[in-house]
Amino acid sequence: MRILHTSDWHIGRTFHGVDLLADQEFALSAIAEIVAVEKVDVVVVAGDVYDRSIPGADAVLACNRGLERIRAAGAVIVATPGNHDSAARLGAGAAFAAAGGLHLRTRVDELAEPVLLADGSGTVAFYGLPFLEPDVARRALGVPEARSHVEILTAAMARVREDLAGRPAGTRSVVLAHAFVVGGEASESERSISAGGVETVPASVFGGVDYVALGHLHTPQTLGERIRYSGSPLPYSFGERSHRKAVWVVDLDADGAVAVRRMDLPAVRGLSQVIGTLDELLADPQFADAENDYVSAVLTDERRPVDPMRRLKERFPFAVHMEWRRPGGNPELRYSERVRGRSDGEVTRSFLSDVRGEPTAAELRLVEQALAQAVSEKETAR
Template sequence: MRILHTSDWHIGRTFHGHSTVAALAGVLDALVAQVREHAVDVVIVAGDVFDSATPAASAYRLLDDALLALHETGATVVMTSGNHDSAARLGFHSRLLRDGIHVLTDPLAIAAPVTVHDEHGPVHFYGVPYLEPAIVRQHWIDDERALRTQAQVMQHAMTLVRDGMTAHGGRSVAVAHCFAAGVDATAGLEREVRQGGLDLVPLSAFDGPDYVALGHIHGRQQLSERVRYSGAPLHYSFGEQHKQRGSWLVDLDAHGLASVEWLDLPVPRALVTLTGPLDEILSDENAARHADDWVCAVYTDAVPQHEPMRRLRERFPFCALVQHQPEGADTVDERSYTQRLRSAVSDVDRIEAFLEHVRAGHGATEREAELIREVLDDRVRAEALV
């Protein structure tokens, strides 16, 4: 059996205020083409199908188009909910999806698999939706005292999966949405992911199935030969710009996992970060090659520049983010700044200390010093008239 593991579509998410619906539609078209080209039997979407619990109409249309296109390839679709999308909204019409499209959002049905047959017999797919401990412990009342963390609820859920495996026999695949131990933190973490012990699920929790398809992390990850994250199909932040986009192509033979191959997906618009003084970024002779890229400009001038976004977009139409990070700012000692403030004998000294602190050691210019003195003198005169 051939399986395509994808996740974290985040339909409806914006990229620094720009809609990603059209770009994602093109990427999902390419994914459907891969399903057809590689004769995929089952497509897994491991959570966060939507970016919001209340998706816009355009998000529903894109999902409908994608599911219809996947259905037309002949592949079965197995989809679970994540922490961004609403299990209730994603699964509200799941009872109507009988013909090869399965939306698994019910924690009470974890042990009841979707079964797909090939020439070697059945393969059982167990869907584990994103599990919020405060919500799901009411369903598993006998374990209420124990189920306080994400690790505990996921371990309980995987126990249910293994119970299902015992009852049904045959090969098995688990689909889950969580933050597992061993993830490289540079792979593109979710905004809401906490890296503390509360949300960390040990790798041992996933023992049992022939393959475990995980979602929640936006960069591909291999935690073991059979436990993997596929990442998101589209770049959703500049922190992800160097991460490949794609899916895992998984083959099962009669005995279980046979092979796993990575399939790249196209990147509709490349992401690039340009760093340096603003004038240098604007005058770079190689800048033209980034005219069609999403640009994050990190300018290192000592002082903030006038209308940097407007100036950058004249050169880079798709400049999406501007950050002012003065060169050497990370070397400024917070403690010495506090001590200097305490020892300052005048407002001029305090202002100078502040400017040097936020400008990486660069104080007021001659003209700024004149303006500061004028403002302070005007304040003294005003107070004298009161």
């Protein structure tokens, strides 16, 4: 059986306020094309199908179109929720969806009830472990004393192995799970899943199955031949600008052995960080390659420029983030030390310099007048 391992679609996510739905649909179309070319039998989505527990209508429509393309390309789909999804909402209508080839495994009390799919060599059991928040899942799993993700996932996998042991000899197995497994490398766009206890779990928790399709971390990673993260189909932070997004094509043979290939996804739009004065960024040819990327600009002007983002967009129409770093930075002193022995006027002038550049003489006169008036009003009140 040929399986395509994906995760962390985060449909509906924005990037510094920019709508990514068109980019996400492009990425899902690329996945559907891989399904068709590689003749994939099953696509698994290991959590975070949506970016929010209550996705917007446009996000739901975009996701549905992506699922339809994948299904039309010839693959059955098995998906489970992550920490961003609402399990109840994602699983609504699951029985009807299954009839059309979309299997949504969202309920804790059903995690040991696999999706059974057959190929020429027999049956493969797909177990979908929804994101298991310890405070919520421990009673459903019969371990009320559990507080950590390790304890919860240990209990969940015990149920999976018990079910698998009762199935006919030769039944192969795949587990989908959304978790932070020891050895995985996080990036800045993942939301912590530590609520309710220690979040990391050892890979050994997932022993006894043929392949573990992990979600939550956004970079493709191999923790072992049989346990991997596929990562997200798009970069969702500038910290991921050097990442190449991908999916795993997993061939599961009759004996449960796996052969895994990485398939890179096309980059929808690049991410670039540019650093320099505003005039340099607008004119220097070295930044030409970033003109069609999502851009994070670091301005190094001595004074904060006026309306810098509008001007940046003249050259970089997809600029989404800007910060001003004054050359040399600011003295790393405690505030009390910085103002000790200084007059009100000096403190105010320093503040203005820190936040917007050296004030003009006219601005300083206005500050002096305001301070004088404040002192006068205070004396009058006495």
